[in-house]
Amino acid sequence: METNSSSLRDREEKLSPVKLHAAQYAIVVILVVLVSGLWNLQVLGAENYKAAAEANRIRKVPVLAPRGRIFDREGRLIVDNYPSTSCYLLREQVKAGDIPVIAAGLHLTVDQIQATLKHFQTAPKYQPIPLKQDITPDEQAFIEAHKNELPELDTIDEQRRLYPRDGFAAHLVGYVGEVSEQMLANDPRYAAYDPGQVVGRSGVEQTYDALLRGEDGYREVIVNSHGKEVGKLGQKLAVPGQDLRLSIDLDIQRAAEQALEGKNGAIVAMDPHTGEIIAMASRPTFDPNQFSVRLTQSYWSSILNNPNHPLLNKAIQAQLAPGSTFKIIMSVAGLQENVAQDLKVNCQGGASFYGHFYGCDRHHGGVNINTAIPYSCDTFYYTLAYKLGIDKIAQYGREMGIGQKTGIDLPEEAAGIMPSEQWKMKNYHQKWFAGETISVGIGQGAVTATPLQLLRALSGIASGGVLRWPHVLLPGQVPAEMQNAVRDTFPGSGEKTIPLSTENWQLITDAMANVTSSPIGTAYPAHLEGIDFAGKTGTADVVSGRQKGSKNKDTLPNAWFVGMTPRRNPDFAVAVLWEHGYWGNNSARLAAQVIDAYVEKQRAKDHNLRTVEAVKTPEAAPEKAAVPVVPAGQ
Structure with missing residues (x-):
């Protein structure tokens, strides 16, 4: 008995208090870990596991x-x-x-x-x-x-x-x-x-x-x-x-699409009073139905490999030299600066500036501001550019939105370029050469614009200097905050009014009317009987020197035209770009088709309205033209 007691005392002496406490603490830690795991599993993670179970069911x-x-x-x-x-x-x-x-x-x-x-x-x-x-x-x-x-x-x-x-x-x-x-x-x-x-x-x-x-x-x-x-x-x-x-009119859109069929370029039409886009067509086009299901590799390859860029909306993304359409902006600058009123040149097929001869398409003889626009005389505008200088030209160009986005509510709009001395130094780290100004004066050189920019600028000038914000959605369909968000997303030069004297405004718009209505006008073959149709042609070289008679289509000039009806405060304006279409009067004919479709539709509406009035009232209101004709000089 004594021996057993002695053995028990030996074992108790061997288990020291330190070891005993350590074992107790280890057991507590293990219990805490187990309880914590059970808590996370059954309480904190219950919703997750419930959601997973629900997902299975x-x-x-x-x-x-x-x-x-x-x-x-x-x-x-x-x-x-x-x-x-x-x-x-x-x-x-x-x-x-x-x-x-x-x-x-x-x-x-x-x-x-x-x-x-x-x-x-x-x-x-x-x-x-x-x-x-x-x-x-x-x-x-x-x-x-x-x-x-x-x-x-x-x-x-x-x-x-x-x-x-x-x-x-x-x-x-x-x-x-x-x-x-x-x-x-x-x-x-x-x-x-x-x-x-x-x-x-x-x-x-x-x-x-x-x-x-x-x-x-x-x-x-x-x-x-x-x-x-x-x-x-x-x-x-x-x-x-x-x-x-949308603000689009299907009838006018159809006329624009038909006019452009088989050509590369763009047609865009607008109501200059509101900025509403009435038609917008670009060629070549693509089939959006191909994108509404999973796009096939063959169709996507055909789009990507097409050198004429079918996905490019050329109405707002083609940045090209505007050619002689830019002369209307030059005319505004020259008149507002009191330089063009008394400027007269004797065009003998061109003129020399800074030791270089700049050619003109014809020998126009004596030319002043009244005939320079319908003649589209390069010699006159070379001289005007020489007198104004590039920075003054750039000032008026920017005021009219050249080199800036219009802010239309469509993605990927291009800004174009309005060159100046500062622009060239910033982008090329080179000084501006005086001879470059001469080319800019006729819409060549470094200046580029989109059809929509030119449409807004020239129709704004015809509206007395009032430039509207172009848009494709009819107003009143979105909350004001979303409308503001759209404008923030697509910033542009905004709505503005350019100071333009009445005398200068009338002179320019009458001269633009003579472009289409007078035999001396560059777009006379496109004139429309009984319609006050004004505008400006542009023939923009795409290579150095116009290659007349060239069989290489890619070297032919781009044909431009911007037109409106009536000539002052127009209700309808259209811009046409025909890539490699040669002379601007070719694009003027396309614009005339769209203008004619618009006028005929307005006259039909007017006739229907008066027919209803004749039924309702004993005497019908007198017939009047849907589009007023303003004689030149008034």
Whole structure:
């Protein structure tokens, strides 16, 4: 007994108090870790695990909102939607062996499916992803017939964009497409989007995407362990996008498209009183319907490899020498500076400045400001540029918006160039040479402009110096704050009034009328009987020296024309750029087609209105012309 007691005392002496406390603390720490883990698992993480469990049982099926339709100013449909069915893939149920079967049934390649899976790899696994859009009836039948073997395939009904055929108004309305990884990574505007969502990618579709796209909804359905739908829980209805009415007139748009058919260039028409764009066409064009489903590589390659750049909206993006259309801006500068009134030159086919001879197309003889515009005499404007100097020319050019964006509510507008001494030093670190001023005086050299810039400038001059903000959306359709946001997104030179004396205004507009109505005018072949039609031609060289008779089309000059009706305070103005169209009077004929379509439509409206008045009242109001004719000199 004594021996046992002794052994027990030995063991107690061997277990020191320090070791005992350490063991106790270790046990406490282990218990704390276990309790903490259980707390995180059962309390803090309960919602996450509940959500994961729900995701295994409940599936959200997207209900896509139809985009708003697009109408012209008279409420005629331009862009519509059509019913379509797309195939979606439920990735949590995909088995590797199913992919070749799916590819064969949907007429895809295995690589295409793998690329789609990679594209959406960051999206939640339980979220259905679009596999193929706008599937055919036989592909729908394949999915239906293989529901049990391929539960990962599902179909969703949606509304898809339907654009006019033959690229009609394509650059204006734009197109839609999926949000790309590059857009998500580099453009903060798309931060709230998910991969695969459809957004406006150009034109009106892009500018007003927030209004047009609406808000997607969803259906909550109950699925079993095989992914088969066995019940419904609820839904959130999709909110359709807002319909929009543009300022475009389909009849005038059609006339512009027809005039430009088979040519490269642009036609843009505007109401100078409001800045509303009435028509905008660019050639070559493209088919936006090709972009509303998954774009084929062959079509995309044909677009990219086309040297005439079909995706370029030349009405607002072509930056080219304006040629003699710039002489109207020169005339304003010369008259307002009291230089042009008494300037007379004797044109003998050109003149020499700074030791260099600058040619003119003809021997015009004695020329003053009244005949310089209809003659389009280079010699007169060489001399005027010599007297004004480049900085004074640049001052008036900038005031009229040359070298600045107009701020039109369309993406990717170009600014053009209004050169000056400061501009050349800043961009090229070189001094301005006096001889360069002579070329700028006739719209050549470093000066470049877009058709819309020239349209706004020249129609603004014809409106007494009032330049409006060009826009394609009729007012009153968006909240004021969004309208301000659009203007902030597309800044321009804004609405402004250029001081222009009545005498100078009348002189310039009468001279522009003589361009089309007088036999001495460069656009006389395009004159329209009974219509007060004014304007200015431009023939802009694209190489050094005009190659007359050249068979190389790429060396022929660009043909410009900006015209309006009536000559003063015009109701309608149009600018035409015909790339390599040679003489400006060729573009004047195209403009005349558009002007004539506008006038005939206005006269038809006026006639219909008076017919109604004749029925309502005993005596009809007297007939009057829809477009007043202002005799020259008044």
